[in-house]
Amino acid sequence: MDIDDPENTRLQEPPGHADNEIGVLVRSTNQHLQALGDNLRQVREAEGRLQFHSEQLESTVAERTRELSRSVQQLQAAQRQLIESEKLAALGGLVAGVAHEVNTPLGIAVTASSVLSEALADLRTQFQAQTLTSDSFQALLELAQDSNAMLASNIARAAKLISDFKQTAVDQVSEARCEFEVQQALEALIASLHPETRKVPVTVELDCESGLHMRSLPGVLTQVVANLIINSVRHAFADTPEARITLRIRSQGEGVELDYRDNGCGVPAALHERIFEPFFTTRRGTGGTGLGLNIVYNLVTRKLQGRLEFHSEEGAGVHFLLWLPRRLESAEPA
Incomplete structure (x- = not known):
């Protein structure tokens, strides 16, 4: 059956049989053939x-x-x-x-x-x-x-x-000095830390001056902030019903001020002098290495050539205040 040329398929009606059963049968068959051809084309x-x-x-x-x-x-x-x-x-x-x-x-x-x-x-x-x-x-x-x-x-x-x-x-693995937008770098960091922060859970609030740029080491800066956040997550919020971390970043003269706070358990006054010591930890035997805040201190003061202050009251959270040069022009001091 040629569905592309239906006329080749049609039966020819014998002369003189238009009004008898043969003619009716031929016409009926042609109708069925046409319907079949239509179906096959569909x-x-x-x-x-x-x-x-x-x-x-x-x-x-x-x-x-x-x-x-x-x-x-x-x-x-x-x-x-x-x-x-x-x-x-x-x-x-x-x-x-x-x-x-x-x-x-x-x-x-x-x-x-x-x-x-x-x-x-x-x-x-x-x-x-x-x-x-x-x-x-x-x-x-x-x-x-x-x-x-x-x-x-x-x-x-x-x-x-x-x-x-x-x-x-x-x-984090790059130590190349470059121009970068602070808010963009920290937003990406906070998003990547979500698997850690949701364990508490803790809300991380970022309040960064719009359009603030630095020429510095973005990898080192994000590592500093990451260590601070992870330190809070692991030590601060055992008995805090609404855990919160706030990061406020503003330009200040030739530098940038980063204000970090949490509303956790705080640090007893007797431990303040040891907070940046290497291997000092209150979680010995449970995974704490005591290097987190020591790394932060060294990165801020040496790599980023900035300043770092620590304040805390037991039961009232911790407060880290960082000042960093906006333009890091020289290499790490010897």
């Missing part, structure tokens, strides 16, 4: 649309899979950077935290990918069995589109988490 058109959407869906799944693979590789690269750099020892736990955070959107993405594959297989099965109807095709197409949207949004969410973490990790 099936062929549906096959073309199905093939197009199948290729499109397969391409989307392949691209999302590649993106997922790249994201995992980026996370693994960032993890290796953390392990290889001794100065990031205080942030080592972030890797597991970020992996846990990323697991949820990636799990949803894997589920959506499975649904997408099943919908595609169902389409093929119905088409091959010639049971594909317009309604079922539309329903399966909508399911595929919903799954694709879910896949895209969750991969984007995972990519954002990895991007924040990767930026922080890259900044």
Whole structure:
């Protein structure tokens, strides 16, 4: 049957039989042949649309899979950077935290990918069995589109988490002096520390002067702030119902003032003189190394050539006041 040229398929009515049963039978047969040809053409058109959407869906799944693979590789690269750099020892736990955070959107993405594959297989099965109807095709197409949207949004969410973490990790291992926007650097850091801060949970409030730039060491600055936040998370909030950390950054003359506070348990006055000593910790045997605040002090006073003050009252939180030169023109002093 030639569905592209229906006239070649039509039966010719024998002369003189227009009004008898033969003529009626020929005309009826031609009507059925025409209807069959119409149906076959619709099936062929549906096959073309199905093939197009199948290729499109397969391409989307392949691209999302590649993106997922790249994201995992980026996370693994960032993890290796953390392990290889001794100065990031205080942030080592972030890797597991970020992996846990990323697991949820990636799990949803894997589920959506499975649904997408099943919908595609169902389409093929119905088409091959010639049971594909317009309604079922539309329903399966909508399911595929919903799954694709879910896949895209969750991969984007995972990519954002990895991007924040990767930026922080890259900044931390870099000691190149450069111009940077303070608020942008600290926002990325705080986002990457979310797996740590939500354990308490603690709210981190950033109040930074708009458009404030420094020419300094962004990696060192973010490590200082990261160590302060992690120190608060691990030591300050055991009995604090609404844990809060505030960071206020303002320009001050030729420098920048960073005011860090938490509303935790504070530090007894008898320990104030030892707070920056290496290996001093109140958590010996529970994972505390006693190096966190010592690293902060050395980074601020040597790498960033700034000043650091500490104030605290037991039961009233801690207060670190940092002054840093806005333009770091010389290398670390000997």
